[in-house]
Amino acid sequence: xxxxxxxxxxxxxxxxxxxxxxxxxxxxxxxxxxxxxxxxxxxxxxxxxxxxxxxxxxxxxxxxxxxxxxxxxxxxxxxxxxxxxxxxxxxxxxxxxxxxxxxxxxxxxxxxxxxxxxxxxxxxxxxxxxxxxxxxxxxxxxxxxxxxxxxxxxxxxxxxxxxxxxxxxxxxxxxxxxxxxxxxxxxxxxxxxxxxxxxxxxxxxxxxxxxxxxxxxxxxxxxxxxxxxxxxxxx
Numbered sequence: 307x308x309x310x311x312x313x314x315x316x317x318x319x320x321x322x323x324x325x326x327x328x329x330x331x332x333x334x335x336x337x338x339x340x341x342x343x344x345x346x347x348x349x350x351x352x353x354x355x356x357x358x359x360x361x362x363x364x365x366x367x368x369x370x371x372x373x374x375x376x377x378x379x380x381x382x383x384x385x386x387x388x389x390x391x392x393x394x395x396x397x398x399x400x401x402x403x404x405x406x407x408x409x410x411x412x413x414x415x416x417x418x419x420x421x422x423x424x425x426x427x428x429x430x431x432x433x434x435x436x437x438x439x440x441x442x443x444x445x446x447x448x449x450x451x452x453x454x455x456x457x458x459x460x461x462x463x464x465x466x467x468x469x470x471x472x473x474x475x476x477x478x479x480x481x482x483x484x485x486x487x488x489x490x491x492x493x494x495x496x497x498x499x500x501x502x503x504x505x506x507x508x509x510x511x512x513x514x515x516x517x518x519x520x521x522x523x524x525x526x527x528x529x530x531x532x533x534x535x536x537x538x539x540x541x
Contacts, residue, residue: 309371311336311462311493312357312387317365319349319356326352328517330365334462339484339494341504341525343539344514350497351392353514354464357495358382358389370461384411388460392467392497394447396454398440402431405439405450409457417459418490424453427486430479445476449483462493469500481506501539505529513538 310333319327326349334340344350356363359379367375374382383389397405406421425432430446431453439450448468455463465484469477481503488494488507498504504511505525513521513528515538521531528534 308335310334310368311338311370312495313366313368314353314357315366315368317353317356317363317367319352319361319363321352321361326517327356330514330517330519332512332519334493334495336461337488337491337493338510339488339496339508341508341511342495342497342514343499343501343504343511345539346499348514349517350514351466352517354389354391354466354495354497357464358387383458383460386459386461388455388458388463390452390455390463390465390468392470394444394451396439396442396447396450398438400439401436402439402442402450403435405454406457409454411458415459417457418492419456421457424456428453428483443476445472445480448472448476448480452480452483452487456487456492460492462495463487464495464497466497467499468496469498469503477503 312334314330314332317327317330330353342350352361355361357367359377359382363375369385369387406424425435428449431449434442442450468480485507496504508525511523511525511528512519513534520538521534
């Protein structure tokens, strides 16, 4: 039986005295796409940051059979866990191509994609490959952030709110990009507000409320659970 790529057990996290995560449990299998849903402020982004070591975690986090809770973020990344934060952190005074080069962790070890293949996949970035990243649109910056993370050849990538603030047409493009990443065999933890994107791509859905997982199931089952949507997602 295949072992989970990522296992989160009884995860707690705090901001000062505020108890944000209250015993989160989660599993992601190799190549699986998981959507983490919930209203703003329930702890979804904190879950991502705790897994990546950006918020001190209390609990057990295992990645590819190795405990990673307590490790520094750069060490977690080098084990093959990629992270695309909501803030779309790019280097604005460097070109698109230079941003992609910075994402490569090991120049001697080929990853799933070359820079040229990445640019071919995303024509918007190819057209602007030699432009400064700071002049890109919001959607293009989101694509660049994801592409740069992929250049590190992760086995699992956490993507936090990739469609936040984007125009509907760009939301569709970003959704297609995430589906392409999944088809290449990369496992994904997608923190997302838009159900249309999450349910189209995910194999399983977790819903979070008050710092806990309150529902787990397939998109098909989730679609039948109006009670869950009403209590934990609708504003």
